[in-house]
Amino acid sequence: MQQQRALPHLTEPHDSLRLGVQTLKDKASVNHPVEAIEEQYPEKQEAFKMQMLRNLYGSGLPARTQLDKQILSKVRRLPGIPSSQLGLESYTGELDNFSVQSCIGFPGEGEAPGPDMHSVMEAQLKMGTKPLKRTIF
Template structure:
């Protein structure tokens, strides 16, 4: 049980594989969907601050669960994790726009204004909406 407020400064070294980005039929790296490969990003770890920022939300969630466990008992974090898993499941098609307001309320993001709140306009997105690829990805999960 850890009451860590900020993530650790040093990221854990992991080996990266192109198995997750391989094409299902050809077996090679799928450049059109996942971009070009870079040996530098596969070998060198990122900046420690980048690791801290990527792990910030998860560390805060673990802190909230540990504090609820100490304050209310074991049932409180179990209920919080159950609510998060239920709300996290999407019932819509993946390419339809949706806001997950319930998840924002559970995570405490309804009280803050982040850049996603005003720069997350789907009409300004440069991503192509490939319905077939999105449904394949949803079915493979």
């Protein structure tokens, strides 16, 4: 039997001109127990690995590993330009894992252009959602 998808409620208006067309069906999530297990697997595996390193080498090595991951995860490009985070992927070993997401679904391959850099910065800095009125002289 197939699970019903839960549709979220629209709580605020969506700026379709800047962010593209959106539907509530895009945000629907499947409520299935296996999906929750699959989402929690990487975190549980990481916690198990850190506990193993802590038992073998003491608390210094896991602390240094976490610090390195924090430093590498903060490296980003300008807003509106997708960040690959190649350093973090090479440090964690995710470069060796090849999945469907590795070759399909890049943001730059879509037909519709993404939001411009100014809109993304306004959203990041919470400067407001009202678009600026432009006057033509």
